[in-house]
Structures are given as structure tokens and as C-alpha cells.
Amino acid sequence: MMINNLSTNLPGAKFSYIDVRNLFQDLLANARSYGFSVVNRGCCGIGRNRGQITCLPFQVPCPDRNRYIFWDAFHPTEAVNVLFGRRAFSGNKDEVYPFNVQELASL
Incomplete structure (x- = not known):
């Protein structure tokens, strides 16, 4: 509206x-179909699930970043941003309304 x-x-x-909210909910519910295998911890962070504190200088991130949904807390x-x-x-009208970016660029 x-x-x-x-x-x-x-x-x-x-x-x-x-x-983005519904895109993210769909991603979390169907992570494997999008090629993600790690949904419950960050790739680069510290603390519980590598997600309590953001990635700090000189901290080594996970080896395969494309498998992770979360970078940090x-x-x-x-990979998620590209998706x-x-x-x-x-995207269709359920995701992007009333025009997706491709349609908007052609107006």
C-alpha cells in the first residue's frame, strides 16, 4: 500500500x-535447495555459534564461505547477497513489487 x-x-x-524478510524466511526454510549447508552459525565471529561478536581483525573466517548463510552475528x-x-x-511480484529491478530499468 x-x-x-x-x-x-x-x-x-x-x-x-x-x-527481504520473506526472501530470508524462504532461504532459512529451504537452505539446502539454495546450496547452503550451515544455517546455525556464523562464518567469522566469536562466541556462541560464532555469532555473539562480529568478526574481529586477524580472525580466520571459515574455509568455505559459500556454504554459510551468516557471515557474523x-x-x-x-553468497546470500548475490542470491x-x-x-x-x-523476481516475481511476490518478492518484488510492483516492478523487479530489470522491469524498472526498462521503464
Whole structure:
């Protein structure tokens, strides 16, 4: 509704809403189908599940970063960002509304 209101109130402007929350929930529920095998700990952090404190200088990260969803206590890995970027670019209306980035660029 907010995106529709913005578009109505700002003629000529184009907006898209990328539903990162639902993208992330889908990723966590279906991690293996996306190629991720580590969902419960960070790749580079310290403390419980390598996720209580963010990655510190000189700390050695995990050897296979593409298997991990979380980089540290707060951030997704590069692999997750690439996945979400692709879905924002060409995702369907359930993920990106009213236009995905590819459609928005062609307007």
C-alpha cells in the first residue's frame, strides 16, 4: 500500500518494494535447495555459534564461505547477497513489487 501511495503522490517517480524478510524466511526454510549447508552459525565471529561478536581483525573466517548463510552475528554472507540481488533483479511480484529491478530499468 505504501508503494502505491508513493507512486500516486509523486507522479513520474517509480518505486519497488523488495520483500527481504520473506526472501530470508524462504532461504532459512529451504537452505539446502539454495546450496547452503550451515544455517546455525556464523562464518567469522566469536562466541556462541560464532555469532555473539562480529568478526574481529586477524580472525580466520571459515574455509568455505559459500556454504554459510551468516557471515557474523548480524550480516549475511556474500553468497546470500548475490542470491537476493538476483531475485531483486528478476523476481516475481511476490518478492518484488510492483516492478523487479530489470522491469524498472526498462521503464
